Amino acid sequence: MYVPESGTDGWKKKRSETHSSSVPQTPHGSPLPAPPMPSASLRLAVIGAGAAGLAAARELSREGHAPVVFERAAAVGGTWLYTPPATSSDPLGAAATHSSLYASLRTNLPRETMGFLDFPFAAGAAGSEDPRRFPEHEEVLRYLQAFARRFDLLQLVRFETEVVSVRREDGGRWAVTSRKLGDKGTGEEEVYDAVVVCNGHYTVPRIAAIPGVNAWPGKQIHSHNYRVPEPFLDQVVIIIGASASAFDISRDIATTAKEVHIADRSAPADTCEKQPGYSNLWLHSMIDRALEDGSVVFQDGSSIKADVIMHCTGYLYDFPFLGDDSTVTVDDNRVDPLYKHVFPPEVAPQLSFIGLPWKVIPFPLFELQSKWVAGVLAGRTVLPSKDKMMGDVKAFYSKLEARGWPKRYTHNFSNYQFEYDDWLAAQCGHPPVEEWRKQMYAFNAKNKKAHPESYRDKWDDDHLVAEANEYFKKYMEVWTIVLQRLNLVV
Structure with missing residues (x-):
């Protein structure tokens, strides 16, 4: 080339x-x-x-x-x-x-x-x-x-x-x-x-498009503004991304958060896997939509109520x-x-x-x-x-x-x-x-x-x-x- x-x-x-x-x-x-x-x-x-x-x-x-x-x-x-x-x-x-x-x-x-x-x-x-x-x-x-x-x-x-x-x-x-x-x-x-x-x-920051997220009551943040895990103590966090930052930050936050769920666009739609070595870390398919009651629905139809969605989705x-x-x-x-x-x-x-x-x-x-x-x-x-x-x-x-x-x-x-x-x-x-x-x-x-x-x-x-x-x-x-x-x- x-x-x-x-x-x-x-x-x-x-x-x-x-x-x-x-x-x-x-x-x-x-x-x-x-x-x-x-x-x-x-x-x-x-x-x-x-x-x-x-x-x-x-x-x-x-x-x-x-x-x-x-x-x-x-x-x-x-x-x-x-x-x-x-x-x-x-x-x-x-x-x-x-x-x-x-x-x-x-x-x-x-x-x-x-x-x-x-x-x-x-x-x-x-x-x-x-x-x-x-x-x-x-x-x-x-x-x-x-x-x-x-x-x-x-x-x-x-x-x-x-x-x-x-x-x-x-x-x-x-x-x-x-x-x-x-x-x-x-x-x-x-x-x-x-x-x-x-x-x-x-x-x-590059932000993922999530249907219904404007009416979703939780907090959103991009990894650009993430520094330390303490603010996520006892919270349920969804991380969007499959790159190095998503991997590292998910493990970092898992030390303090109640649950961490990784939404991977490249994962098969029926993915819902607890990650080896962690009691509070799961891998999912991509988010399908967010709801007004605080729930986030994945492509396999499963859902969780989350406090935070973190976009580890790259930059422009x-x-x-x-x-x-x-x-x-x-x-x-x-x-x-x-x-x-x-x-x-x-x-x-x-x-x-x-x-x-x-x-x-x-x-x-x-x-x-x-x-x-x-x-x-x-x-x-x-x-x-x-x-x-x-x-x-x-x-x-x-x-x-x-x-x-x-x-x-x-x-x-x-x-x-x-x-x-x-x-x-x-x-x-x-x-x-x-x-x-x-x-x-x-x-x-x-x-x-x-x-x-x-x-x-x-x-x-x-x-x-x-x-x-x-x-x-x-x-x-x-x-x-x-x-x-x-x-x-x-």
Whole structure:
């Protein structure tokens, strides 16, 4: 599906001829990043300082560009920046918080796979406090903070600043209006050569449609606003969803709730199963309707009286700062049209999106997308014509339709993330994603399916862990050389 454009091999060969044996190499065999070249500098706006925004800022800086990163929060981290329990009057909405983290969250990917390609997420590294393979969310935040410090990215970020609007101007440049949080004015407008959107997609809740729910007397909440189980003490809770958050939160709430019932859209209509190891946790088919007497009826006709319905039903892509001149729309969670999920053909490369795909290992994908965008903006990598990009988009949609893939799964990469990653790597002259990382991801998926309750603490891929840790040692040696050259280590 993802095949490099013609001419890429020639570009890679030409680039490789510039390598010298005297230049320090990464374990991939690629050269260490060179100092930026000011003559190539473009002034760029990056929206968001989560993992995607940090990756973009680093790669753009490496290419000699001058990124300005806009971040609503007071610190980097994006969705990994935990906020206290929400007190919003709208528990189904996004409220005032960006993060969707709950207090007990641990990663559902092993840490070895999660890190950026040249900055290992290794237990025992400087700043690490949780050595587990599947650490708490605070450990991921510490890793991102360390990444930002290591590459001197914090100086690029305007904290507590929201982007109000992004407007295209003549000549392909973009007017970006921003303002400090709490300001009531119209904000400050600045013009940038290009805009890179990295605002994430785990903030605006997607709500399940339930017949009769408007007359149902209970409380509804989206998992975006869930933090701790104590508020559900002795209550009957129905959780809608079958994803990682639904699984984790149902077990979390079961520690305090009277009963927890999971409504799974993919479960057969006659499903009603008590879950092994729990006295108060059941799996059901999807909700059929809600009634005024407080009852909730499932597809098999059974019903319970519930206090709470929690929607663990995912999120919507949302870009409130973009106008019609961005040339993209969001329809049933498809951001359209985007060439390779990054560039809107009509305005490429002056507008790009980092981090839309899901069902992926996110950080390496963010890094490769960012490398591609940075290289294109630097003129080292050339995009196809607008017509060819649109043709590629339409061909991709046709493949999805032929598979019966719903539109809302356009950016679901569960079947081909590494094919995509390696395509991006080829565009950038970067080696493919490491085989151990791909194998470890597959091992974890199988272990999680076979042992959903214990996969975070029991596994059978220690040979891959050993390979990853050996690989990390090489990278740590490389970065010592880099830091010495930058006079950051004495």
